Amino acid sequence: MMKRIEKGSLLVLAIIVAFNIFFGLGSIPLLDPDEPVYAETAREMIQFNDYLSPRIYNEYWFDKPPMYYWLVAGAMHVFGDGEFAARFPAAMMAFLTVMMLYCSVTKLFSEWAGFWSALVLATSCQFFYLGKAAVTDTTLLFFLTGALLAYIHKKYWLMYICMALATVTKGPIGLVLPGAIIFLHIACTGQWRRILEMHCLRGMVLYLLVAGPWYYLMYQVHGMEFIDTFLGFHNITRFTTPEHPSRVLWWYYFPVIVLGLFPWTGLLLQSIKSAFADCRSEEMQKMIFVQIWWLFVFIFFSISKTKLVSYILPMFPALAIMIGWNIARMQKENYGVRWSWVLGTGIMFLVLTAGWVIGGQQLPEVAFGGIVLGVVTFILGVSIIWALVVYRDINFAAWLHVITGVLTMVIAFSFLLPMVANRFSVKEIVKVYQSKCDQQKPVYVDKFLHPGFMYYSGVPGTEVKPKTTDLTQALNDPQQKYVLVRGLELRRLKNQDQVQNLREVKVIGDIYLLEKY
Structure with missing residues (x-):
């Protein structure tokens, strides 16, 4: 058996x-x-x-x-x-x-x-x-x-x-x-x-x-x-x-x-x-x-x-x-309401519910998805507490935690991450560079985006470090070139009036492909 x-x-x-x-x-x-x-x-x-x-x-x-x-x-x-x-x-x-x-914990404990x-x-x-x-x-x-x-x-x-x-x-x-x-x-x-x-x-x-x-x-x-x-x-x-x-x-x-x-x-x-x-x-x-x-x-x-x-x-x-x-110990003993589990779960699930909703508001693409994940988290948190306080079933409560982890993963990787991927990956904007840009002109790439640009384009480019004179010089020297930069860096330089004679070739997910003319 x-x-x-x-x-x-x-x-x-x-x-x-x-x-x-x-x-x-x-x-x-x-x-x-x-x-x-x-x-x-x-x-x-x-x-x-x-x-x-x-x-x-x-x-x-x-x-x-x-x-x-x-x-x-x-x-x-x-x-x-x-x-x-x-x-x-x-x-x-x-x-x-x-x-x-x-395998190891089974041999060590049960x-x-x-x-x-x-x-x-x-x-x-x-x-x-x-x-x-x-x-x-x-x-x-x-x-x-x-x-x-x-x-x-x-x-x-x-x-x-x-x-x-x-x-x-x-x-x-x-x-x-x-x-x-x-x-x-x-x-x-x-x-x-x-x-x-x-x-x-x-x-x-x-x-x-x-x-x-x-x-x-x-x-x-x-x-x-x-x-x-x-x-x-x-x-x-x-x-x-x-x-x-x-x-x-x-x-x-x-x-x-x-x-x-x-x-x-x-x-x-x-x-x-x-x-x-x-x-x-x-x-x-x-x-x-x-x-x-x-x-x-x-x-x-x-x-x-x-x-x-x-x-x-x-x-x-x-x-x-x-x-x-x-969990295995509590399953075996199976007595009383686990109030520390109830309290800890209540606090953490409320914190994460608020975190998913508030965090989603920071990126417009995932605002609705953050609300959905927050609602799912809240419902499952309430269900865990119900299983512990009313039903008093340690096994059921533990499985609800597993379901929470799996659903969190599915929502994140099916809906949330795909919607914001272009904010953190240059894959799509590299396609624009390859189809619309003169490959003979030099290209300067924000250090944060440099590895992805090399992987997806096969072009090493010239790396420029953000928050240094390297990026300012790359944007302002008279040589014709392309510049790939994150929006937060570009806006910082624009606020300082350090950007001149640039044309936006394409903007995808707050990543800017610019041409210096």
Whole structure:
């Protein structure tokens, strides 16, 4: 009977996760500035038949290690060049992360704890959004999560391999993050003998054998330029110096968690409390590890001067484990009204209802869609509270959370994002450039739009940085040219009376194609 339940729950889980991750994967153009970077770099690997040194704009660049580029290049060979191929590896890694979490948590706690942990992760807004994006984050997440789960299961050789592959995905963070979490767990629990069990010296040799070759070959080909740019600027400098000074806020990641974990945010505080207060003695060591996992990731990136929404994605599997374990525990006990769940859900669903409606008003194209999503969120929030207070059905309430996550994804990727895609992608305006513009004239491109312009046009153009004299000079020098710029930058310069002799060729979604005459 137990085997049938496991097979049935695994099949249900796989169907829900696959739908939530792969739905609409290729229906939206690549969004600037990040997605086209990875697609274009993979394309240039194929073009130059060079899978060692990443390039963009036909020039070497050392922003990230090659793992995701390799995966995208492989997908392009299979599916052809396009949005689906660029996003497929990220989606597949997201899917595999969820299934890995299910298998691991089932062994650690129970089959239903694994089932709900996986569903919490798969239907969380930040996870399924990044799972559909052509960026490195879910690939890194897969290997980091694999390393941490391998440690807790005492699969140490697998742990070292996952750390190494994470390092080939995004650099030293692949070793630093899991290494620090594991050390803190050993120190907090006094399990110092595990250091001997882990065969650290031989493990590091294995780590270097897997992670080292690409770094060694890059140093042999590019010398100190690679070391200074990749390790110096893109790792150390970004941690110690803010890339976006306006985001240096101690509370920056709190709203990221509130929105990113939706629709499960209302269960988070109760689940953290229960992980301390209601955890059985045989589960405590495992739960301490989970707590250290999410806390360290949160503190580490809060300290970092450069902050991006996607940086804290590695804490989401740990949060999902706590919430999934808590749901399974409440299902088993099945007593009383869960007032903390009711209160948390009421607050979070009201906040998100208002957020969808108010946020939609900022962009005219999605104003109605924001209202629809807000109404759906409100109705489902009321339904969850009704299920908990009147019906007193933990299982039904949890499934309503799943439905909320799936419906949020469907509305966002079927209606909202397609309507605003042209505000964040140059795909359509590039078609105008190719059909109506003199290709012999130089073209200057806003830095934010540059990767997408290169990917969709194949023309490197000249990059101009916003809020600098570069953009002003490009718009005002007498040379005939085309300029591709965002509306917010153009309006800023017009307000300063710094724009002369420009003709609008086309405006699509607040992206301007201009001709200097």
